[in-house]
Amino acid sequence: MRDDKATGRLEDLAARLTTSRLLTDHDVTDAYRRDHAHLVAPGRPCGVLLAERTEDVATALAWAGEHGVPVVPRGAGTGLAGGATATDGCLIVSTAQMTAIRELEPDDMYAVVEAGVINADLKRAAAAHGLMYSPDPSSFEISTIGGNLATNAGGLGCVKYGVTRDSVLGLEAVLADGRTIHTGRRTVKGVAGLDLTGLFVGSEGSLGIITSATVTLRPRPRADPVTIVGSFPSLRAAAEAVAAIVRQGIEPSLLELIDRNTLQAIDDWKHIGLEPQTEAMLIAQLDSPDAARVARDVESAYTAADADFAATSSDASEAAQLLEMRRLAYPAAERLGHCLVEDIGVPRSRLPEMIEAIERIGTEHSVTILTVAHAGDGNLHPTFVFEAEPDGNAPAAVWCAADETFQTALDFGGTLTGEHGVGALKRPWLEHELGCDILQLQQAIKTALDPRGIMNPGKAY
Numbered sequence: 001m002r003d004d005k006a007t008g009r010l011e012d013l014a015a016r017l018t019t020s021r022l023l024t025d026h027d028v029t030d031a032y033r034r035d036h037a038h039l040v041a042p043g044r045p046c047g048v049l050l051a052e053r054t055e056d057v058a059t060a061l062a063w064a065g066e067h068g069v070p071v072v073p074r075g076a077g078t079g080l081a082g083g084a085t086a087t088d089g090c091l092i093v094s095t096a097q098m099t100a101i102r103e104l105e106p107d108d109m110y111a112v113v114e115a116g117v118i119n120a121d122l123k124r125a126a127a128a129h130g131l132m133y134s135p136d137p138s139s140f141e142i143s144t145i146g147g148n149l150a151t152n153a154g155g156l157g158c159v160k161y162g163v164t165r166d167s168v169l170g171l172e173a174v175l176a177d178g179r180t181i182h183t184g185r186r187t188v189k190g191v192a193g194l195d196l197t198g199l200f201v202g203s204e205g206s207l208g209i210i211t212s213a214t215v216t217l218r219p220r221p222r223a224d225p226v227t228i229v230g231s232f233p234s235l236r237a238a239a240e241a242v243a244a245i246v247r248q249g250i251e252p253s254l255l256e257l258i259d260r261n262t263l264q265a266i267d268d269w270k271h272i273g274l275e276p277q278t279e280a281m282l283i284a285q286l287d288s289p290d291a292a293r294v295a296r297d298v299e300s301a302y303t304a305a306d307a308d309f310a311a312t313s314s315d316a317s318e319a320a321q322l323l324e325m326r327r328l329a330y331p332a333a334e335r336l337g338h339c340l341v342e343d344i345g346v347p348r349s350r351l352p353e354m355i356e357a358i359e360r361i362g363t364e365h366s367v368t369i370l371t372v373a374h375a376g377d378g379n380l381h382p383t384f385v386f387e388a389e390p391d392g393n394a395p396a397a398v399w400c401a402a403d404e405t406f407q408t409a410l411d412f413g414g415t416l417t418g419e420h421g422v423g424a425l426k427r428p429w430l431e432h433e434l435g436c437d438i439l440q441l442q443q444a445i446k447t448a449l450d451p452r453g454i455m456n457p458g459k460a461y
C-alpha cells in the first residue's frame with residue numbers, strides 16, 4: 001500500500017513530465033523488478049518511468065534528488081548481474097523507449113544514438129552505409145546501447161575490435177541532481193580534460209543516466225569471414241589450441257570455446273549431431289584480407305593440439321549457423337534448471353589451467369557446470385546449473401563452487417567479471433579483486449557525482 005504522501009509525490013512527478021509515461025500500478029511495474037540475474041531478490045519500485053526524452057530523465061532525477069528516492073536505471077533488463085534489479089521504493093528509469101538514431105555520419109564514421117536503441121538496430125543502420133558497429137554481446141538482438149555502455153558489454157568480436165568502451169567517443173548523460181552533461185567529442189582524437197566518457201562507461205547506472213552516445217563506426221570487412229571449426233577430445237586440448245593461436249600473434253575476429261556439457265544441452269534441444277568423442281569445440285573466424293592463408297595456421301594449431309576434427313569454410317550461411325549455435329548456449333543451459341552465469345577473465349596463457357580448475361571444482365562440489373568462453377579474450381562463462389532451494393536461493397554447494405572459481409581466477413591474475421558487471425550479484429567479492437584503497441577511491445568518485453547516493457544504490461561498488 002502506498003501512503004498519500006508517496007502518491008502525491010508521484011502525481012507531482014507525473015505532472016512535470018512532457019511526453020514520457022509514469023507507471024505506478026504494481027501489476028504493471030512488477031514486470032520491471034528483475035533483470036536476468038534470477039538469484040537477486042528484487043524490491044518493489046514506487047514507479048517506472050518510460051522515458052522518451054532527455055528532459056524527462058532530468059526532471060525525474062531532480063525530483064528523486066528532492067525526495068531522496070533511489071533511482072534504478074534500466075535498458076532492456078537483459079543484465080546478468082542484477083544491476084537493473086529494483087530496490088524497495090525506487091523509481092525505475094527505463095531508457096528503452098529512447099530509440100532514435102539522431103545522426104549517422106558515414107564520412108566521419110560515427111553515429112549519435114539514444115540509449116534505448118537496440119544494438120542490432122544500430123548494426124543494421126550502419127550496414128546500410130557499408131559500415132559496422134562492432135560491439136556484439138550475444139544479446140545484441142535484445143539489449144540496448146545504454147545498457148551495453150553502462151556495463152561496458154563485451155561479446156564475440158572483442159578479441160579483435162575491443163569492448164563497448166573502445167567504440168564510444170562521447171555521451172549525453174543526466175546526473176543525480178538533474179543536470180544534463182555532454183562528455184567527450186566527435187573527433188578521432190581529443191585529450192581535453194579528464195575522460196568522463198570512460199568513467200561513465202561500465203559505471204552500471206551508479207553515476208547517472210546515459211541518454212545518448214556518440215559511437216564509432218568502422219568499415220565493414222570486404223569479404224565474408226573465413227570460419228575454422230574444430231572438435232577436441234578434451235577441454236584442455238581446446239584451451240591449448242587457443243593459447244597457441246594467441247602466442248602466434250594470429251588476430252581472429254572471433255574465437256569461441258564451447259564445452260561438452262553445453263554442446264550436449266544444445267544437442268538435446270536442437271539435435272546438432274554431436275559426436276560421442278567431442279569434449280569441446282572451437283569456432284574461430286578471420287575477417288582480414290589474408291584470412292584464407294591465416295586459416296591454415298589456425299587449422300594447424302587445432303591439429304597440433306590434438307583436434308579430432310578441423311575444417312575451414314568461407315560459406316556465410318555455415319558460419320551464421322555455427323554462431324547461432326554458440327548463441328544458444330545460455331538458453332540451452334536454462335532448459336536444464338536454474339543458472340548462475342559467471343564471467344571470469346584470466347590472462348589468456350592461463351586459460352588451460354583455469355579450465356582444468358573449473359572441471360575440478362564442479363566435480364569436487366558435485367555441481368553441474370556448463371562452460372563457454374570468449375576464449376580469445378580469456379573470458380569464461382562457467383554456468384552453474386542447479387535446482388533452487390525452496391526459498392529460491394542456490395544450494396550452498398553452488399556458492400562454494402562459485403567462490404572457489406572466483407578465487408582461482410584472481411589467483412591467476414584474472415578478474416571476477418570480464419563483461420557482465422558487478423551489479424548486485426558480485427558485490428560481495430569485489431573487494432577481493434580491487435582491494436580496500438581502490439574501492440574507497442571509487443566510492444569517493446561516486447560521492448562527488450551523486451552526493452545523496454540515490455543512483456542505483458547497492459549495486460556495483
Ligand SMILES: Cc1cc2nc3c(=O)[nH]c(=O)nc-3n(C[C@H](O)[C@H](O)[C@H](O)COP(=O)(O)OP(=O)(O)OC[C@H]3O[C@@H](n4cnc5c(N)ncnc54)[C@H](O)[C@@H]3O)c2cc1C
Binds near residue numbers: 073076077459
Ligand atoms: C542471452 C544473453 C546473452 C548475453 N550475452 C552477453 C555477452 O556476450 N556479452 C556481454 O557483455 N553481456 C551479455 N549479456 C548480458 C547483457 O545483455 C548485457 O549486460 C547488456 O549490456 C545489458 O543491456 P540491457 O539494455 O539489457 O541493460 P539492463 O540489463 O537493463 O541494465 C544493465 C545495467 O546497466 C544500467 N543501465 C541500463 N541502461 C542505462 C542507462 N541508459 N544509463 C545508465 N545506466 C543504465 C542498469 O542500471 C544496470 O546496472 C547477455 C545476456 C543474455 C540474457
